[in-house]
Amino acid sequence: MLAAVADSPGRLADVLTIRDVDGPAAPGAGEVVVRMLAATVNPSDEVSVSGAYGSRTSFPMVPGFEGVGVVEAVGPGVPGRALGRRVLPLGSAGNWQQYKRLDHSWCVPVPDDVPDEVACFAYINPLTATLMVDRFCGPGVREVVVTAAGSAIGRHLAELLTERGITPVGIVRGTPGRGVADAARWRAVIATNEPGWCERLRAAVGPRGADVTFDCVGGAVGGDAFALTAGDGVFVHYGLLSGTPLPAACFTGGGARVELFRLRDTVQKDGGRHLPALFAPVFDNLRRGRLHTAVGPRIGLGELADHLKGPTTGRRAGKILIDPQR
Numbered sequence: 001m002l003a004a005v006a007d008s009p010g011r012l013a014d015v016l017t018i019r020d021v022d023g024p025a026a027p028g029a030g031e032v033v034v035r036m037l038a039a040t041v042n043p044s045d046e047v048s049v050s051g052a053y054g055s056r057t058s059f060p061m062v063p064g065f066e067g068v069g070v071v072e073a074v075g076p077g078v079p080g081r082a083l084g085r086r087v088l089p090l091g092s093a094g095n096w097q098q099y100k101r102l103d104h105s106w107c108v109p110v111p112d113d114v115p116d117e118v119a120c121f122a123y124i125n126p127l128t129a130t131l132m133v134d135r136f137c138g139p140g141v142r143e144v145v146v147t148a149a150g151s152a153i154g155r156h157l158a159e160l161l162t163e164r165g166i167t168p169v170g171i172v173r174g175t176p177g178r179g180v181a182d183a184a185r186w187r188a189v190i191a192t193n194e195p196g197w198c199e200r201l202r203a204a205v206g207p208r209g210a211d212v213t214f215d216c217v218g219g220a221v222g223g224d225a226f227a228l229t230a231g232d233g234v235f236v237h238y239g240l241l242s243g244t245p246l247p248a249a250c251f252t253g254g255g256a257r258v259e260l261f262r263l264r265d266t267v268q269k270d271g272g273r274h275l276p277a278l279f280a281p282v283f284d285n286l287r288r289g290r291l292h293t294a295v296g297p298r299i300g301l302g303e304l305a306d307h308l309k310g311p312t313t314g315r316r317a318g319k320i321l322i323d324p325q326r
Contacts, residue, residue, distance in 0.1 A: 001020070001021060001022075001023040001024075001097060001098040001099050002018065002019075002020060002021075002097065002098050002301050002302060002324070003018070003019065003020075003021045003062050003096065003097035003098070003301075004016055004017070004018055004062060004063065004064070004096035004097065004301060004304050004305065005017055005018075005019055005021070005060050005061070005062055006049045006059060006060060006061050006062075006063060007059055007060045008059050008060075009049065009050055009051025009057075009059060010049070010050065010051070011046075011049075011050065012041075012045065012046045012049045012050075012063070012308055013305075013308040013309045015049060016049070016063070016304070016305045016308060017305055018301065018302055018304060018305050021097070023098075023099055024099050024100070024101035025101065026073065026075070027073050027074060027075030027078070027101055028075050028076070029075055029076045029077050030075060030076075030077045030078060030103055030104055030105070031074075031075040031078070031101055031102065031103055031104060032071045032072075032073065032074050032075065032078055032082060032101070032102065032103075032104045032107060033071070033072050033073040033099055033100070033101050034069035034070065034071055034072065034087060034089045034099065034100045034101075034102065034107065035069050035070050035072045035098065035099055035325075036067055036068075036069040036089075036095060036097065036098055036099065036100060036324035036325070037067075037068050037069050037070060037086070037116050037120075037324070037325075038067060038068050038116045038117060038119075038120040038321060038322065038323065038324070039064050039066060039067030039068075039095040039096055039120065039301075039322040039324055040066050040067065040120055040121060040319050040320055040321060040322060041064075041308075041319065041320045041322070042065055042066050042124050042125075042319075043239075043241075044065050044124060045063045045064060045065060045093070048061075048063060048065075048093060049061070049063050061093060061094075062093060062094045062095075062096055062097050063093050063094075063095075063096050064093055064094060064095030064096035064097075065090075065093050065095065065123065065124065066095060066120060066121065066123045066124055067088070067089065067095035067096075067120055067322075067324075068086060068087070068088055068110060068116050068119040068120045068122075069086070069087060069089055069095075069100065070084060070085065070086050070087070071083055071084060071085050071087060071107065072099070074104070075104075078104045082104060082107070085107075085109055085110075086109070086110040086112075086116070086119070087107035087108055087109055087110060088107070088108040088110060088119065088122060088123060088279075089102055089106060089107055090106045090107075090108060090123065090267065090272065090275065091103070091105075091106030091267075091268070091272055092106070095324075096301065096304065096322065096324070097301075097324065098301070098324050098325060103271075103272070105271055105272040105273060106271075106272040106275070108275045108276060108279050109276065110122075110283075111283050111287070113287060114283055114286055114287065117295055117321055118286055118292060118293075119286075120321065121292075121293035121319065122279065122282055122283065122286060122291075124263065125152050125153040125156055125291075125293065126156055126282045126285070126286070126291040126293075127263065127267075127278065127279065127282055128153060128238065128261070128263050129153055129156035129157050129159075129160055129291070130156075130160065130281055130282055130285070130291075131261075131263070131266060131278075132157070132214060132236055132238065132261055133157065133160040133161060133164070134281075135261075136212050136214075136234050136236055136259070137161065137164060137166065137212055140211075141166065141211045141212055142166060142211060143169075143205045143206065143208070143209070143210045143211045143212075143230075144161055144166050144168040144169070144210060144211060144212045144213070144214070145168065145169045145170075145171065145201070145205060145210040145212075145213040145214070145225055145228070145229070146158065146168050146169070146170050146171065146213075146214045147171045147213070147214065147215045147216060147217040147221060147222065147225055148171070148172070148216050148217055148239075148241055149168075149170025149171055149172050149180050149186065149189060150170075150172045150173075150175075150178050150179055150180050150181075151216070151241075152293055152294075152319070153216065154170065154180070155180070155181045155182070156290075156291050157214055158170070158180070158182070158185040158186060159185065159285075159290050159291060160285075160290075160291075161185075162185050163290075167185070167186065167187040168185075168186060168187065169186065169187055169188045169189075169190065169201065169204045169205060169210070170186045170188070170189040170190070171189075171190050171191075171192060171197075171201065171217075171221065171225060172189060172190070172191050172192070173191065173192055173193060174191030174192060174193035174194060187204065188200070188204040190204065192221055198224050198228070201224075201225070201228055202228055205228060208230050209228050209229050209230035209231070209233060209256075210225075210228060210229045210230060210233055211230060211233045211234070212229075212233060212234050212235075212236065213225050213226065213228075213229045213233070213234075213235045213236065213256070214236050214238065215235065215236065215237050215238070215239075215246075216237075216238050216239025216240070216241055217239070217240070217241045217242050218237065218239070218240040218241070218242050218243075218244055218245055218246050219240075219242035219243070219244035219245070219246070220242075220244070220247070221242065222237065222242070222246045222247075222250070223246055223247040223249070223250060226246065226247075226250045226255065226256060226258070227255070229255070229256035230256060231254070231255055231256060232256075233256045233257070234256060234257050234259055235250065235256045235257065235258045235259070236259045236261050237258060237259070237260055237261070238260075238261040238262070238263075246258075266278070293318070293319055294317060294318035294319065295318050295319060295321050296317060296318030296319055296320060296321070297318075297320055297321070298320075298321045298323065299320060299321075299322060299323070300322070300323050300325075300326035301322055301323065301324045301325070301326065302326060304320075304322060307320070
């Protein structure tokens with residue numbers, strides 16, 4: 001079968017190759033073989049291939065945490081009704097190949113009315129946004145700040161927050177030609193490349209500060225957003241787009257409570273048995289037209305390595321949709 005393989009840690013565009021490899025062995029007890037229908041590239045793939053998770057990543061590896069497929073073979077102990085079902089094959093990387101063998105407990109059934117190109121993106125950003133808003137934005141939360149507001153997950157957070165009657169304040173880098181997808185969902189959008197942005201943020205959230213800040217940037221921007229979170233508020237740190245950790249003062253100098261949210265901690269906690277219930281609100285939102293991801297270039301798996309090596313300028317906005325079968 002065709003697979004995208006990283007033989008060693010490094011930059012994804014530098015270490016990924018497409019090759020023919022042996023297909024999966026027959027599924028064992030409790031296992032299934034999934035024929036992949038669609039996959040995509042997420043920043044988590046780049047991080048894992050970089051070697052950042054050295055203690056739980058071994059090479060060579062097939063990346064790909066997001067995708068959708070159909071169960072083509074089942075092992076002993078797997079209900080026969082699983083055969084032919086579309087699923088999200090979770091619990092590990094490996095979606096950038098034509099077939100993936102895994103334990104059936106890690107397969108989340110996909111509702112029939114959710115298309116492949118929507119289901120493909122249902123995992124990391126929509127589930128993270130759903131879990132964080134449910135966990136940290138209960139009754140009484142009014143002032144919410146979102147860093148990287150122009151990102152896909154920033155858009156998802158704004159959708160979920162406005163459904164709760166909360167109009168968040170967004171922070172963006174101010175990159176020319178890039179901004180938030182729907183300005184009406186934001187009370188203010190503040191660019192960090194403009195002088196006085198911290199003062200603008202302070203004015204937007206008021207003298208008390210934000211009740212909740214969702215930060216996936218870290219570094220100096222994350223530190224400044226932390227400083228403008230209320231002392232009895234919550235600073236939810238769930239990513240590190242800047243590549244620079246939060247200042248130590250965020251953890252030692254008092255102020256808001258810092259919560260380190262890791263999707264993996266929730267997904268992996270009981271071997272996948274809770275996953276269908278976890279995804280139920282995500283699929284419900286997808287049916288209602290929420291939490292959708294813009295699709296950019298559509299490419300075959302055989303084209304993926306060359307595509308990642310190509311120039312980034314001029315690419316269509318949206319995420320890559322990979323067809324693993326070509």
